């Protein structure tokens with residue numbers, strides 16, 4: 001059997017593709033990595049939220065899944081839109097890395113917790129809003145591009161620090177630049193952060209589908225991601241909305257139980273709606289949907305409407 005793996009060409013995307021390839025190769029499955037450029041890779045001069053919300057990093061990969069040019073597409077789960085077309089599905093989620101955001105700087109003594117003002121580069125609406133809420137003394141500059149591009153801008157002095165996902169920083173070997181790991185209860189991570197998702201067309205052969213699930217899927221992570229993605233789908237926000245959601249699993253009396261926190265924050269950081277709930281892993285999807293309903297009813301809908309009008 002041979003499995004053709006489609007990926008974007010950034011270093012982080014390639015790390016993910018090699019990670020998946022290793023797991024398949026270990027069981028003597030032949031693999032080929034095919035690099036595909038997406039709109040999100042080509043357009044670098046505009047904020048992601050302005051390019052258009054859906055599929056900026058996925059559309060071209062999905063076309064090739066449908067045509068059979070590739071068997072699977074490897075994505076950062078957080079970049080994969082919550083609602084897939086009817087002919088596509090996620091067949092596996094890899095075991096999750098730490099989900100927190102980190103402050104990255106050449107001055108690792110920097111901390112958001114002191115009153116000292118400094119400049120942070122980020123273009124994520126969630127990170128901007130969270131900074132405004134918790135750390136209003138921080139100045140923010142817009143900063144897009146892949147990790148290496150952003151680090152070069154940091155090196156050039158365009159900012160004092162970056163806010164990034166721990167997972168990407170760790171995978172790229174930039175551990176030494178981590179100045180501070182942020183608390184997820186406060187500075188809540190987005191749905192999917194730290195996890196790699198494997199997307200396939202529904203017409204992929206059953207043989208390949210089963211092999212991929214067996215070798216790559218982590219069942220505990222999958223339950224968490226089902227809950228998180230159900231939350232995002234129900235919120236109908238898309239990836240440029242400052243929403244957050246993270247679910248952790250714990251073994252409780254022999255069965256798996258999920259604890260999830262989810263919410264949304266206004267762009268100016270003034271209003272946060274945050275809800276928490278638990279459920280059995282069997283009800284993962286319902287957990288995410290129920291939380292979305294609660295968030296929407298308790299001020300979330302008003303924040304969404306305000307963002308759409310802006």
Ligand SMILES: NCc1[nH]cc(CCC(=O)O)c1CC(=O)O
Pocket residue numbers: 076077078079163164165166167168169192193194195196
């Ligand atoms: N939006 C870009 C992106 N997509 C996935 C990651 C990090 C790795 C991950 O969360 O899986 C990053 C970089 C970042 O936000 O710092």
